[in-house]
Amino acid sequence: MTLDAAVVAPEHYQVVLENEKVRVLKISYRPFESGAMHSHPDSVVVFLTEMNAYMNYPDGRSEDMVVPAGAAAWVPASTHQPGQKGANRFEAFMIELK
Numbered sequence: 001m002t003l004d005a006a007v008v009a010p011e012h013y014q015v016v017l018e019n020e021k022v023r024v025l026k027i028s029y030r031p032f033e034s035g036a037m038h039s040h041p042d043s044v045v046v047f048l049t050e051m052n053a054y055m056n057y058p059d060g061r062s063e064d065m066v067v068p069a070g071a072a073a074w075v076p077a078s079t080h081q082p083g084q085k086g087a088n089r090f091e092a093f094m095i096e097l098k
Contacts, residue, residue, distance in 0.1 A: 003039040003079060013038075013094075022095050029053075029090040034083035043075045044095045052086030 005013040006025060012035050017024040027045075029035065037058070051067040057080055064085070067073065075094075084090050 003037065005038040005040060008038050009036045016093075021098055023098065025094040025096065027090070027092045027094055029082070029084040031087045031089060032084055035081060037079065037081040039077070039079040040075065040094065040096055041077045042097045043077075044097075045073050045075055046093045046095075047071045047073075048091040048093070049088055050086065051090050051092065052084070052088075053090065054083050054085060056081040056083075 002008065006015050012027060012029055012033075014026045014028075015023060016026050037056075047067050047069055050069045051065060053066075054062055054064050056062045057078070
């Protein structure tokens, strides 16, 4: 079973560029929407809007996250199931490293 975000949650993750070095995903969640469990390799995320979200992990852990619009973050490889807690639409670009 694949855990590729663009395969298991195409309504949230669209591939906008891919080559031998990177894959760039456009991420979009509506207010209070949750997503499917999926994985990403080491990545950089550029937040276009504020993210007010939670992440559930396969080991049962959960964490809340608030990141302001305009921020960028390094994200180590992980598997998670996200959900938008905020009343705004969340949008970001994720640059997955190959």
